[in-house]
Amino acid sequence: MITAALAAPAAIWLFLFLILPFCAMLVFAFGKRAPEGGYQAAFTLEQFANLPSRAAAFWNTLVLAPIGALLCLLVAYPVAYYLAVKAPPQRRMILVALIVVPFWTSLLVRTYAWMYILGSRGLPNLLDLVGIADVRMLNTPGAVLLGIVYGYLPLMIMPIYVSLEKLDLRLLDASADLGARPASTFFGVTVPLSMPGVITGVALVTILLLGEYLIPQLLGGGKVFFIGNALVDLFLQSRNWPFGSAIAVTMVAVVVIVLAVSMRIAWRFAGARRVDLV
Amino acid sequence: MTKHRTTPITAAELTAEFMRLKRGSVTRRHFLGVTGLGLAAAVAGGRTGSFVREAHAEDLGSQMSLATWPNYHDPASFEAFTAKTGVAIEVNVFGSNEEMLAKLQAGGTGWDLFVPTNYTISTYAKLGLIDPLDLAKLPNYSAASESVRFSNEGTVDGTTYAVPKNWGTTGMAANTSKLKTPITSWKDFFEVAQTEADGRAMVHDYQLTTIGNALVSLGHSFNSIDPAELSKAEELLIKVKPHLFAINSDYQPGMRAGDAWLTMCWTNDGAQLNRDIPEIAYTLGTDGGEIWSDFYAIPKSAANKPAGYALLDFLKTPENAVKEHVANGTPTTDSRVLALLPAELTSNKIVYPDEAALTVLEFGAAVTLTDPGRAEVMARFKSA
Numbered sequence: 001m002i003t004a005a006l007a008a009p010a011a012i013w014l015f016l017f018l019i020l021p022f023c024a025m026l027v028f029a030f031g032k033r034a035p036e037g038g039y040q041a042a043f044t045l046e047q048f049a050n051l052p053s054r055a056a057a058f059w060n061t062l063v064l065a066p067i068g069a070l071l072c073l074l075v076a077y078p079v080a081y082y083l084a085v086k087a088p089p090q091r092r093m094i095l096v097a098l099i100v101v102p103f104w105t106s107l108l109v110r111t112y113a114w115m116y117i118l119g120s121r122g123l124p125n126l127l128d129l130v131g132i133a134d135v136r137m138l139n140t141p142g143a144v145l146l147g148i149v150y151g152y153l154p155l156m157i158m159p160i161y162v163s164l165e166k167l168d169l170r171l172l173d174a175s176a177d178l179g180a181r182p183a184s185t186f187f188g189v190t191v192p193l194s195m196p197g198v199i200t201g202v203a204l205v206t207i208l209l210l211g212e213y214l215i216p217q218l219l220g221g222g223k224v225f226f227i228g229n230a231l232v233d234l235f236l237q238s239r240n241w242p243f244g245s246a247i248a249v250t251m252v253a254v255v256v257i258v259l260a261v262s263m264r265i266a267w268r269f270a271g272a273r274r275v276d277l278v
Numbered sequence: 279m280t281k282h283r284t285t286p287i288t289a290a291e292l293t294a295e296f297m298r299l300k301r302g303s304v305t306r307r308h309f310l311g312v313t314g315l316g317l318a319a320a321v322a323g324g325r326t327g328s329f330v331r332e333a334h335a336e337d338l339g340s341q342m343s344l345a346t347w348p349n350y351h352d353p354a355s356f357e358a359f360t361a362k363t364g365v366a367i368e369v370n371v372f373g374s375n376e377e378m379l380a381k382l383q384a385g386g387t388g389w390d391l392f393v394p395t396n397y398t399i400s401t402y403a404k405l406g407l408i409d410p411l412d413l414a415k416l417p418n419y420s421a422a423s424e425s426v427r428f429s430n431e432g433t434v435d436g437t438t439y440a441v442p443k444n445w446g447t448t449g450m451a452a453n454t455s456k457l458k459t460p461i462t463s464w465k466d467f468f469e470v471a472q473t474e475a476d477g478r479a480m481v482h483d484y485q486l487t488t489i490g491n492a493l494v495s496l497g498h499s500f501n502s503i504d505p506a507e508l509s510k511a512e513e514l515l516i517k518v519k520p521h522l523f524a525i526n527s528d529y530q531p532g533m534r535a536g537d538a539w540l541t542m543c544w545t546n547d548g549a550q551l552n553r554d555i556p557e558i559a560y561t562l563g564t565d566g567g568e569i570w571s572d573f574y575a576i577p578k579s580a581a582n583k584p585a586g587y588a589l590l591d592f593l594k595t596p597e598n599a600v601k602e603h604v605a606n607g608t609p610t611t612d613s614r615v616l617a618l619l620p621a622e623l624t625s626n627k628i629v630y631p632d633e634a635a636l637t638v639l640e641f642g643a644a645v646t647l648t649d650p651g652r653a654e655v656m657a658r659f660k661s662a
Contacts, residue, residue: 229661239376
């Protein structure tokens with residue numbers, strides 16, 4: 001009874017703001033664009049038939065989001081490892097705060113700053129001074145990936161840090177005593193034990209990236225297009241709500257499938273290694 | 279409207295007013311206004327300012343919202359309005375009329391005044407998204423001194439829905455210190471964008487001008503909705519896209535930083551860029567392009583219409599309008615303002631091109647705003 005009462009607010013919230021809107025989207029996806037834009041009731045599959053025209057945006061999203069998440073992981077892991085294992089405990093909280101504090105500034109402002117760093121008067125200008133001329137950085141897929149790694153880094157560091165913090169350092173000593181080299185201790189003991197954090201971080205960042213709009217818009221110059229950008233265009237420029245809904249529904253389906261499969265693989269891998277250890 | 283008194287109220291009058299309020303025969307606002315208690319409360323609440331200003335602020339609220347275009351106003355105008363009325367202005371900047379329409383159709387914009395372009399007014403009126411203007415609330419607007427060529431689309435079936443802000447053209451701005459090829463037509467524009475200006479050219483994030491100018495470069499009308507012609511334009515745009523620096527209607531930052539050397543450009547941005555960086559030249563297409571006028575209109579959904587009218591009247595007041603034109607570099611539609619403009623503006627060929635250069639230009643057509651073909655071509659071009 002008490003459990004039900006406590007769960008009710010969350011359930012009502014989810015119903016009103018997740019389930020209902022999703023149902024509306026589903027209905028819209030089978031409709032038609034009204035003559036002046038918006039939605040007109042109909043039952044047609046023409047929106048879904050038009051999906052291939054946005055293949056490039058789907059492809060960009062499904063390729064750049066996981067690559068961005070993996071780059072994030074490569075940068076975040078050493079930082080989280082240093083924080084949790086190597087950093088002096090009395091300085092740990094300060095270091096964690098230093099990572100979190102930039103998050104208090106709007107992502108928009110921080111991404112704008114990158115526009116100036118990557119623009120002609122920023123890094124390319126410095127490279128020009130040392131003889132590397134005509135480097136273009138802004139409005140390229142590389143710039144978008146850089147912005148993604150920068151923007152999402154704290155979201156990757158934190159879960160990994162939390163799981164590494166619980167790491168029993170005596171296990172590392174035991175591994176060394178049994179003759180393992182540092183590298184095999186790291187890959188055989190530390191990494192498997194931090195897998196819950198890694199999987200959480202990668203899943204969190206990937207899911208958020210699949211809906212990313214701002215970073216490709218600002219650092220991709222409107223040329224590096226994610227599904228998020230295609231959706232904004234369809235709702236806020238073309239006013240083609242049914243097609244936008246069809247894309248959104250498809251994206252939800254794709255994300256669910258991708259996540260279900262990758263999580264299963266990831267957990268099987270992590271679970272297997274953990275059994276080995278015990 | 280509540281009358282404000284300049285003499286202190288007597289105890290007997292105060293009591294009488296209080297009884298009227300209690301009986302419900304006057305509103306609370308009237309009571310606070312007539313007794314001066316509203317002012318007292320406002321002053322006690324830490325608001326300063328003259329009595330006159332307070333009298334305005336009570337009717338106009340303390341803030342309003344304006345939807346407009348990039349680099350389009352003198353910030354000093356807004357500060358002067360706020361100083362005069364106590365109403366703070368929140369400015370929202372847009373890159374296309376389609377974006378403004380989409381926001382208004384979706385609802386909940388909160389705009390009290392916005393700046394739509396000529397070809398959109400009839401659709402807004404038809405969809406019931408804008409109010410007919412109550413010209414009695416715009417004492418400083420003078421229909422008689424407005425140029426008919428630029429103001430006629432503000433009137434739909436005899437009803438005035440919008441009054442002109444300024445007119446202008448859509449041409450191209452080129453950094454002549456970087457680009458040696460002369461660029462005089464939209465045909466040149468798209469060729470240079472793929473060659474000498476590779477990675478340095480910008481097009482608007484706006485179907486009307488980006489598709490329109492591509493159509494013009496192929497010898498078609500700026501306003502075409504013919505599927506065969508649109509598909510040719512789409513082909514050209516998708517071919518040019520890998521060579522572009524960006525698709526963005528706010529191109530001044532890119533041009534100023536030197537990231538972009540060539541861009542589709544509106545009169546005002548052309549004048550501002552050329553004023554600050556003389557090597558950036560502004561040219562009209564000899565093969566065609568757009569001539570336009572922007573208007574002020576009040577959304578039906580506006581929450582603070584009194585403030586919308588007040589700002590509109592303020593900006594249409596010739597002395598204030600002059601400052602706007604000097605700051606943003608657009609030509610005026612109002613002969614009263616023209617007479618006040620400094621000669622360096624009226625003799626500026628970017629702002630006031632020769633009439634002969636305008637003859638090939640077309641006004642945007644209403645049909646392009648809602649045509650699904652144009653919308654989809656633009657969306658496909660961007661997501662390609």
